[in-house]
Amino acid sequence: MTASLYPKLPYVAAIVGAGSGIGRAAAQHLADYGVSVVAIDRDEPGAKETVAMIASAGGNATAMRAEATNDAEIRACLNAAEKAHGRLHALINCAAITGKTNLKAHEVDPGEFDTVYRINLRAALVVSQAVLPGMLAKGYGRILHLASIAGKDGNAGMTAYSATKAGLIGMVKSMGKDYAQSGVTVNALAPAVIRTPMVAALPQATIDYMTAKIPMNRCGTLEEAAAMIAWIVSPGCSFTTGFTFDLTGGRATY
Numbered sequence: 001m002t003a004s005l006y007p008k009l010p011y012v013a014a015i016v017g018a019g020s021g022i023g024r025a026a027a028q029h030l031a032d033y034g035v036s037v038v039a040i041d042r043d044e045p046g047a048k049e050t051v052a053m054i055a056s057a058g059g060n061a062t063a064m065r066a067e068a069t070n071d072a073e074i075r076a077c078l079n080a081a082e083k084a085h086g087r088l089h090a091l092i093n094c095a096a097i098t099g100k101t102n103l104k105a106h107e108v109d110p111g112e113f114d115t116v117y118r119i120n121l122r123a124a125l126v127v128s129q130a131v132l133p134g135m136l137a138k139g140y141g142r143i144l145h146l147a148s149i150a151g152k153d154g155n156a157g158m159t160a161y162s163a164t165k166a167g168l169i170g171m172v173k174s175m176g177k178d179y180a181q182s183g184v185t186v187n188a189l190a191p192a193v194i195r196t197p198m199v200a201a202l203p204q205a206t207i208d209y210m211t212a213k214i215p216m217n218r219c220g221t222l223e224e225a226a227a228m229i230a231w232i233v234s235p236g237c238s239f240t241t242g243f244t245f246d247l248t249g250g251r252a253t254y
């Protein structure tokens, strides 16, 4: 017997950063299960393209534009998505930037550090705050933030990215405990290298450095990321919270 990960539909997932890469792949995979996807991105054409891809495969999705570092805008966007669907069962937060890489810590511009922090960590708090009241009222929710192996191990030349992803892992640990008895889980996923536009934009030396550390000696695929995301935000993943799931081909064994 095979059972769907999503036996009870409708199931609604908002994905912030759905206009590209892992967020788009997760949106498509969830839609294949019959999940209604709200694809949110500051890149509106990207979000619309994701929705068009889902629609052409017979799935259900809507696109919304919002800048995750604009508190009022992202809150209003997520609140509108919740109102339109009656509730949000899941929030997947994929919005992040690496900032400049291949820099030693003494070369990092604190202003640029702030920019990375505002997207990778502060916005993760704000998007969680936007959906938590509704999820708590329903006694059910799945919040998943995309962290990174850089937040566990620290990647050389990526001070801001590594620091903010480490902060995100800590925040998820704390939030998981805050809501552990509520039916709302809060988890993170820490990939190593998955070939996406974010990775393509990195210097080759940075990509080589990160890939060389993967015992499986290959990058992860978008399908592998999407499949794990679909499991973590499904009803069946119900006894895990505050945890950072691994997606690193053996690099992280903790």
Ligand SMILES: NC(=O)c1ccc[n+]([C@@H]2O[C@H](COP(=O)([O-])OP(=O)(O)OC[C@H]3O[C@@H](n4cnc5c(N)ncnc54)[C@H](O)[C@@H]3O)[C@@H](O)[C@H]2O)c1
Binding pocket: 016, 017, 018, 019, 020, 021, 022, 023, 040, 041, 042, 043, 046, 066, 067, 068, 069, 093, 094, 095, 096, 097, 119, 123, 146, 147, 148, 149, 190, 191, 192, 193, 194, 195, 196, 197, 198, 199
């Ligand atoms: N690709 C990898 O190898 C890898 C590895 C580890 C962690 N991650 C994490 O996975 C997540 C997704 O990464 P990806 O590789 O798919 O990146 P990506 O650049 O392909 O996609 C990120 C999306 O987020 C959107 N976004 C960024 N900042 C935003 C903001 N302030 N407001 C709204 N939207 C915003 C972008 O427009 C883009 O569509 C990120 O958190 C990233 O740090 C990726």
